[in-house]
Amino acid sequence: MKITVISYSLTGNNEALAAKLASEFSAEHIKIVPVIPRTFGMIALDMLFNRVPKINLSVKHIAANNFIIFVAPVWMGKIASPLRSCFEELKKHQHQYAFVSISGGADGSNPKLESELEKKLGKKPAIVLDYHIADLLPSEPKPTRDDTSAYRLTEENTLAITSQTVQNIQERLAN
Numbered sequence: 812m813k814i815t816v817i818s819y820s821l822t823g824n825n826e827a828l829a830a831k832l833a834s835e836f837s838a839e840h841i842k843i844v845p846v847i848p849r850t851f852g853m854i855a856l857d858m859l860f861n862r863v864p865k866i867n868l869s870v871k872h873i874a875a876n877n878f879i880i881f882v883a884p885v886w887m888g889k890i891a892s893p894l895r896s897c898f899e900e901l902k903k904h905q906h907q908y909a910f911v912s913i914s915g916g917a918d919g920s921n922p923k924l925e926s927e928l929e930k931k932l933g934k935k936p937a938i939v940l941d942y943h944i945a946d947l948l949p950s951e952p953k954p955t956r957d958d959t960s961a962y963r964l965t966e967e968n969t970l971a972i973t974s975q976t977v978q979n980i981q982e983r984l985a986n
């Protein structure tokens with residue numbers, strides 16, 4: 812099955828993961844760039860008002876039988892807004908897909924990702940993998956939002972998360 816990775820990243824963590832995943836799967840890697848780069852203020856407005864930021868490209872060309880791996884951060888419990896325009900374009904195609912994120916996790920898990928994906932793409936994800944930076948840091952003192960936001964994945968972190976993700980997705984595709 813042909814795999815396409817579609818990613819967005821504000822500060823580089825999800826970009827590092829997406830690049831390694833694309834390389835491991837020999838996949839096409841499509842990088843989303845919002846026409847207007849997101850600031851913290853814009854992120855809050857995107858999330859509160861469900862805005863769909865304009866982006867640099869269209870994903871309409873992706874064949875319906877491709878498996879798509881979306882990789883992006885979680886913001887305020889939701890998937891980063893720059894992916895929304897792709898979700899709108901892809902909704903009618905009903906691709907099989909996975910969502911992968913390295914998010915902060917300072918406030919615990921992000922339980923609404925799966926339902927958000929199903930609503931926006933009209934189909935359940937094959938798998939959702941939300942890794943947390945908080946789990947990469949010492950547990951005492953408890954990592955704060957500032958700690959997780961400031962953290963940048965090391966090469967070692969990226970390789971470990973990539974290999975876990977490849978294994979999980981391969982198992983899911985085999986079933």
Ligand SMILES: Cc1cc2nc3c(=O)[nH]c(=O)nc-3n(C[C@H](O)[C@H](O)[C@H](O)COP(=O)(O)O)c2cc1C
Nearest residue numbers: 820821822823824825884885886887888914915916
């Ligand atoms: C405005 C904002 C809101 C965030 N909200 C969440 C959240 O709700 N849950 C979470 O786990 N992480 C949250 N994070 C942390 C990011 O998901 C995390 O830092 C991620 O690794 C950043 O990815 P990037 O480097 O690819 O941009 C938030 C970060 C920002 C900037």
